[in-house]
Amino acid sequence: MxxxxxxxxxxxxxxxxxxxxxxxxxxxxxxxxxxxxxxxxxxxxxxxxxxxxxxxxxxxxxxxxxxxxxxxxxxxxxxxxxxxxxxxxxxxxxxxxxxxxxxxxxxxxxxxxxxxxxxxxxxxxxxxxxxxxxxxxxxxxxxxxxxxxxxxxxxxxxxxxxxxxxxxxxxxxxxxxxxxxxxxxxxxxxxxxxxxxxxxxxxxxxxxxxxxxxxxxxxxxxxxxxxxxxxxxxxxxxxxxxxxxxxxxxxxxxxxxxxxxxxxxxxxxxxDLGTWGALYEKLEKDDADNAVVNAQVVLNNAKGNMIRSPKGKVVVVDGLEDYIIVDKEEVLLIYPKDKQQDIKKVLSQVKDKFGDQFA
Incomplete structure (x- = not known):
């Protein structure tokens, strides 16, 4: 070297x-x-x-x-x-x-x-x-x-x-x-x-x-x-x-x-993995274009979603299309993928309402 x-x-x-x-x-x-x-x-x-x-x-x-x-x-x-x-x-x-x-x-x-x-x-x-x-x-x-x-x-x-x-x-x-x-x-x-x-x-x-x-x-x-x-x-x-x-x-x-x-x-x-959507693009998808990280899933009428949870958690989704679904101990985010740039604003709202501990 x-x-x-x-x-x-x-x-x-x-x-x-x-x-x-x-x-x-x-x-x-x-x-x-x-x-x-x-x-x-x-x-x-x-x-x-x-x-x-x-x-x-x-x-x-x-x-x-x-x-x-x-x-x-x-x-x-x-x-x-x-x-x-x-x-x-x-x-x-x-x-x-x-x-x-x-x-x-x-x-x-x-x-x-x-x-x-x-x-x-x-x-x-x-x-x-x-x-x-x-x-x-x-x-x-x-x-x-x-x-x-x-x-x-x-x-x-x-x-x-x-x-x-x-x-x-x-x-x-x-x-x-x-x-x-x-x-x-x-x-x-x-x-x-x-x-x-x-x-x-x-x-x-x-x-x-x-x-x-x-x-x-x-x-x-x-x-x-x-x-x-x-x-x-x-x-x-x-x-x-x-x-x-x-x-x-x-x-x-x-x-x-x-x-x-x-x-x-x-x-x-x-x-650059700058957004959930960028991450979604890199991940393997199922037949309905859902990308899943860590979760065990049951999906019905669910298309184009980005789903992430703690390892092994069972996530059931029915009737959602093009959503970001992220589950983390104290926070659950269910958010339209086409509004992903606004997640920063949502974070500010959460801080204002509940304090910095979730940010």
Missing amino acids: NKNYYAVLMAGGVGSRFWPVSTTSNPKQFHDMLGTGKTLIQKTFDRLNRFIPTENILILTNERYNDLVLEQLPKVKQEQVVLEPAMRNTAPCILYASLKIQKMNPNALMIVAPSDHWIEDEKAFEKDVIACFDKCEKEKALCTLGIQPTFPNTGFGYIEFKKGSDEQLKNVSQFREKPDYETAKEFLAQGNFLWNAGIFMWSVETIVDAFKKYQPSQYKLFEEGISCYNTKEERTFIKENYAKAENISIDYAILEQSKAIYTLPATFDWN
């Missing part, structure tokens, strides 16, 4: 559209969402560990998930868990992790990847990442994996690349915000747009230099802690300073300003 390969696994999100399974105290990355026997973070760790040394994988997460990470990833040592004392979007935590890695190995090449995506062809994923690493080793490039769009999705940002190049890695002309439906259709018709999966590769030197150039005050804040990083003093410095960081995404902070950005159209199957 290449000792210069590092990974930063982003595992701090809450995944509120997967409520009631995903909660603030136990978010979706720590659940076996597809009933495979492994949680999403375990699957992601194993996928990266195929070609990245175990000790070079950092887990970036919120302080409250420290014990969950160590419990689910027994190969990981405490010093590999990078804890955010405050929620500050993706730019500050990526800079913080990059400076830690640079101190360990100035020649490092790193991938930043979400911990809750579903990728089946792990060989193709490895090949794509290494192709980007090779590019980043040779030149000062920032690379991202783009996903070939299969329909005009309005829930993703898009990457627009320059047409006319036969190169495997395409030059990015701009990142585009989540579009409305008509704009998304135009993107697909033009043929040079990819979904932004939030998977990035670069050399540690290139990303740190980009922060120096485009986010000087952010860089200055974290630079002051360099002598503390990877020592006992690190926690104290981060506790005192992290919350001062600007709340900004890596896309806004760096990628939208940099000129040397490349995207590789991914050759693997990908799903």
Whole structure:
């Protein structure tokens, strides 16, 4: 395995559209969402560990998930868990992790990847990442994996690349915000747009230099802690300073300003598992298109439903079509699949009425 390969696994999100399974105290990355026997973070760790040394994988997460990470990833040592004392979007935590890695190995090449995506062809994923690493080793490039769009999705940002190049890695002309439906259709018709999966590769030197150039005050804040990083003093410095960081995404902070950005159209199957509907798409269905996780079911006149319960629970459904049915100890959700984007709002209603213990 290449000792210069590092990974930063982003595992701090809450995944509120997967409520009631995903909660603030136990978010979706720590659940076996597809009933495979492994949680999403375990699957992601194993996928990266195929070609990245175990000790070079950092887990970036919120302080409250420290014990969950160590419990689910027994190969990981405490010093590999990078804890955010405050929620500050993706730019500050990526800079913080990059400076830690640079101190360990100035020649490092790193991938930043979400911990809750579903990728089946792990060989193709490895090949794509290494192709980007090779590019980043040779030149000062920032690379991202783009996903070939299969329909005009309005829930993703898009990457627009320059047409006319036969190169495997395409030059990015701009990142585009989540579009409305008509704009998304135009993107697909033009043929040079990819979904932004939030998977990035670069050399540690290139990303740190980009922060120096485009986010000087952010860089200055974290630079002051360099002598503390990877020592006992690190926690104290981060506790005192992290919350001062600007709340900004890596896309806004760096990628939208940099000129040397490349995207590789991914050759693997990908799903961001962002909603119950996205999960439903990945699961095997019965003859009436019902997808079932964990439950034992009796289904009559039931079509197109997403059903999840604790393992072995008997669930009887009659006369429901295209519903999300999720049973969890204290909460039962029965909700139309076509309103799945509103689950966040429902969660707010539950919080307001019954308090935070169900959220």
